[in-house]
Each structure stands twice: as C-alpha cells, then as structure tokens.
Amino acid sequence: MNHLDSLKLGRPRALILAAKNYAPLMVCALLMLARPAAATTVIARFGPPATGGGGTNPVSLPPALVDTEISVVTAGKMEFNISVCPGILIGKRFDKDGYYGSGGAGLVITQTGGGIGGYAAIGYETSGTVKFNADFKQAIGLAASGLLSSYALRIGAGYEF
Amino acid sequence: MAPSGLLGTVMAYGRQFGPVTEQTVILSGGQPLDLFGGKTFQGIVGISVVSETTEIKATTEIKATANATSNTTDAAQRDQSTNIGALFGIRGQIYSVKGITFAGSWESHVYPPGFSVIALSTGRKQLLTLNVGVSL
Numbered sequence: 370m371n372h373l374d375s376l377k378l379g380r381p382r383a384l385i386l387a388a389k390n391y392a393p394l395m396v397c398a399l400l401m402l403a404r405p406a407a408a409t410t411v412i413a414r415f416g417p418p419a420t421g422g423g424g425t426n427p428v429s430l431p432p433a434l435v436d437t438e439i440s441v442v443t444a445g446k447m448e449f450n451i452s453v454c455p456g457i458l459i460g461k462r463f464d465k466d467g468y469y470g471s472g473g474a475g476l477v478i479t480q481t482g483g484g485i486g487g488y489a490a491i492g493y494e495t496s497g498t499v500k501f502n503a504d505f506k507q508a509i510g511l512a513a514s515g516l517l518s519s520y521a522l523r524i525g526a527g528y529e530f
Numbered sequence: 531m532a533p534s535g536l537l538g539t540v541m542a543y544g545r546q547f548g549p550v551t552e553q554t555v556i557l558s559g560g561q562p563l564d565l566f567g568g569k570t571f572q573g574i575v576g577i578s579v580v581s582e583t584t585e586i587k588a589t590t591e592i593k594a595t596a597n598a599t600s601n602t603t604d605a606a607q608r609d610q611s612t613n614i615g616a617l618f619g620i621r622g623q624i625y626s627v628k629g630i631t632f633a634g635s636w637e638s639h640v641y642p643p644g645f646s647v648i649a650l651s652t653g654r655k656q657l658l659t660l661n662v663g664v665s666l
Binding site: 419463465468472489491505507509518520522 | 563564565566567571573574575618620636652653
C-alpha cells in the first residue's frame with residue numbers, strides 16, 4: 370500500500386498510516402529541535418568574600434582561590450556551591466523571571482574557622498546556554514568559637530549542559 | 531510597606547563605652563521579590579544609606595593628652611560618615627492573624643568602602659530582625 374492508496378481510505382485510517390510511515394522521521398525531527406527545558410548549569414563566579422575578619426577585602430587580579438566560587442545547578446534546581454568562603458553549601462534554588470533565590474545548609478567558612486550553618490542567596494541569571502550570573506550569598510554558621518558570618522557578592526558566567 | 535509593595539525601613543542603634551558614643555542610622559528602601567516559590571519567604575533588593583557618628587566626650591585627662599601630643603588646643607571629638615550602598619536580603623512571614631503579621635528578616639546592607647578601591651570590595655551591616663506589622 371502506497372501513500373496514494375491511503376488517500377482512498379477513511380481519514381482516521383489514513384492518519385494512522387501516515388503516522389506509522391513518518392513516525393521515525395517525526396521522532397528524529399523532534400529530537401533535533403527539542404531542547405531540555407532545564408539542564409545542569411555550571412557557574413564560575415568571581416568576587417571578594419567578606420570573611421568576618423573586619424574591614425574589606427581587596428579584589429585580586431587575577432582572582433585568587435578565595436575570590437572564586439563554583440556552583441552547579443541541576444535540572445531539579447538543586448544547588449551545590451563550592452568556595453573557600455562562604456563555604457561548601459548545598460541548597461535549593463527557586464527561579465522567577467531570571468531572578469532567583471536559594472537557601473540551604475552546609476559548611477560555613479570564615480577567617481576564624483568553619484562550622485555548620487545555613488545560607489541564603491539571591492541573584493540574577495540570564496537564559497541561554499551561556500549565562501551571565503550575579504549572586505549575593507550570605508551565610509551564618511555555628512562553631513565552638515561562636516557564631517560565624519560571611520558573605521560574598523560575586524559575578525560570573527555559567528554554561529548549561 | 532507601601533501599597534506598591536516597596537518596603538522602607540529606618541533602623542537606629544548605638545552603644546556607649548566610657549567616653550565614646552557610637553550611633554548608627556540606616557535608611558533603606560527595597561522591593562520584595564517572590565523568589566522562593568511562595569509568599570512565606572521573599573527576597574529583598576534595594577538601596578541603603580548609612581550614617582555613623584562616633585563621639586568622644588573628652589575628659590580633662592584626654593584633653594590634656596591630646597593637647598600635649600598634637601599641639602592643638604581642641605581634640606577631635608566627633609566623626610560623622612555617610613555612605614550609600616545596596617540592600618540584599620530575605621524576609622519570612624512567621625505568623626499572620628487579623629491584619630497583624632509577625633515576620634523576620636536577614637538583611638545585608640552592603641556599602642562600597644570608597645572610590646579608591648576596585649569595585650566589588652564591600653563593607654556590610656548585617657541585620658537579623660524580628661518584627662510585628664499591622665495592616666492599615
């Protein structure tokens with residue numbers, strides 16, 4: 370049965386037949402055009418953290434390790450933040466119109482040591498495969514020496530895989 | 531909080547130790563943002579202005595020491611500084627009943643330390659607050 374024959378059939382049967390014949394092509398086209406709605410994004414941010422040592426910290430050029438933060442945001446909006454300061458923090462991100470808020474817990478690190486604590490962040494991130502990111506993150510932790518507090522205002526770029 | 535949703539805050543605090551008195555006034559205005567997937571928690575972004583005053587009530591001994599070391603007849607007794615910066619933070623509604631709202635906030639008022647340093651270097655006033663509000 371060719372396609373001309375299918376035209377002689379009733380419309381439902383013709384549609385089914387066409388779908389069977391063209392299904393592989395349609396699937397291929399969808400796979401080529403479709404893009405995951407959300408994917409894992411890796412972000413590198415740079416900027417000086419305030420380590421709780423008093424005063425301000427100058428920017429290092431090029432950025433030193435303490436000025437650098439790597440974040441991984443999964444498709445499920447879990448956020449993994451790795452930096453010397455404010456620390457190693459895992460949380461949940463909530464997006465809205467490019468802006469986001471996030472919060473979670475982890476190891477808060479300051480000049481006087483490290484401790485377990487929580488963090489909150491707000492930021493802005495553009496869409497696309499390559500993203501601009503600006504992020505303000507503040508953290509409070511508890512250690513044997515008392516309360517720890519630190520923050521970082523950083524900007525950077527992300528790449529969505 | 532204005533009907534437009536803008537949030538304005540004035541905070542004043544200080545301390546006194548010996549002859550030294552410090553006073554800080556922070557005036558801030560911000561836009562609450564529903565960033566956390568609901569109304570319970572909100573992010574805040576805005577502008578903050580800080581005014582800090584340090585005053586030393588010079589005693590006879592301090593005056594005598596200052597005069598002896600600086601060759602001036604009047605010691606510097608008052609220092610006032612003002613700065614403008616940004617407000618970042620989160621606020622959460624703890625409980626609400628009949629127009630009365632109990633809330634808490636965790637705010638960072640971030641200021642540039644001066645124009646002689648590279649941008650992104652900042653100083654901060656961190657405020658953790660519990661507050662009660664009434665809808666008018």
